[in-house]
Amino acid sequence: xxxxxxxxxxxxxxxxxxxxxxxxxxxxxxxxxxxxxxxxxxxxxxxxxxxxxxxxxxxxxxxxxxxxxxxxxxxxxxxxxxxxxxxxxxxxxxxxxxxxxxxxxxxxxxxxxxx
Amino acid sequence: xxxxxxxxxxxxxxxxxxxxxxxxxxxxxxxxxxxxxxxxxxxxxxxxxxxxxxxxxxxxxxxxxxxxxxxxxxxxxxxxxxxxxxxxxxxxxxxxxxxxxxxxxxxxxxxx
Numbered sequence: 001x002x003x004x005x006x007x008x009x010x011x012x013x014x015x016x017x018x019x020x021x022x023x024x025x026x027x028x029x030x031x032x033x034x035x036x037x038x039x040x041x042x043x044x045x046x047x048x049x050x051x052x053x054x055x056x057x058x059x060x061x062x063x064x065x066x067x068x069x070x071x072x073x074x075x076x077x078x079x080x081x082x083x084x085x086x087x088x089x090x091x092x093x094x095x096x097x098x099x100x101x102x103x104x105x106x107x108x109x110x111x112x113x114x115x
Numbered sequence: 116x117x118x119x120x121x122x123x124x125x126x127x128x129x130x131x132x133x134x135x136x137x138x139x140x141x142x143x144x145x146x147x148x149x150x151x152x153x154x155x156x157x158x159x160x161x162x163x164x165x166x167x168x169x170x171x172x173x174x175x176x177x178x179x180x181x182x183x184x185x186x187x188x189x190x191x192x193x194x195x196x197x198x199x200x201x202x203x204x205x206x207x208x209x210x211x212x213x214x215x216x217x218x219x220x221x222x223x224x225x226x227x
Contacts, residue, residue: 032214034215034216036218041223042220042221043204043206043218043219043220043221044158044206044218045218046215046216046217046218049214049215051214088158090158090216092214101163101171102148102160102163102171102173103148103150103158103160103208103216104160105157105158105159106157107156107157108157
């Protein structure tokens with residue numbers, strides 16, 4: 001059973017702080033990694049994708065990938081109350097440039113940013 | 116890139132009835148997927164569809180489920196005889212033109 005595990009929440013941070021979300025995966029052949037944000041009652045919204053070891057930055061978001069440790073994380077800098085949502089880690093098995101294949105999701109981490 | 120459009124947004128059905136959930140692509144996408152999310156649980160893969168054929172399905176996708184693209188446009192998920200445990204959010208997603216998967220807004224299915 002291929003698993004994706006996320007750090008248990010909920011996670012609460014003050015406005016302006018850095019929120020750190022973590023995810024581990026069990027399938028070593030996993031190649032594509034995604035972070036989705038999901039507001040209550042809404043669909044997952046893609047915020048970051050990463051395929052190579054190291055860091056990838058996009059605005060206030062930084063994704064970090066360590067394939068040797070089977071670990072992927074998301075940092076949110078200058079957290080805002082509007083960042084309050086459930087963050088889903090998703091993993092796809094297959095080559096990094098593959099545009100098909102199912103995603104396996106973690107259970108999500110609830111983030112609350114309080115003013 | 117735009118997501119796919121799903122209809123209806125909410126469907127209430129009686130146990131044992133058939134339901135059809137629809138997904139309308141915005142443009143010529145290649146790969147389609149159905150996922151579901153039971154309230155409070157993980158997003159789970161159901162089935163992937165490419166070139167008018169199922170390319171992969173999960174153990175959840177049993178004989179009561181089917182998918183098709185009847186008119187070359189709409190992509191449908193049919194549940195033949197709904198059960199209470201089929202109550203969930205059902206999401207259509209697509210890839211194509213990139214690696215990322217984009218989700219539709221979902222259909223909330225309530226089986227009573």
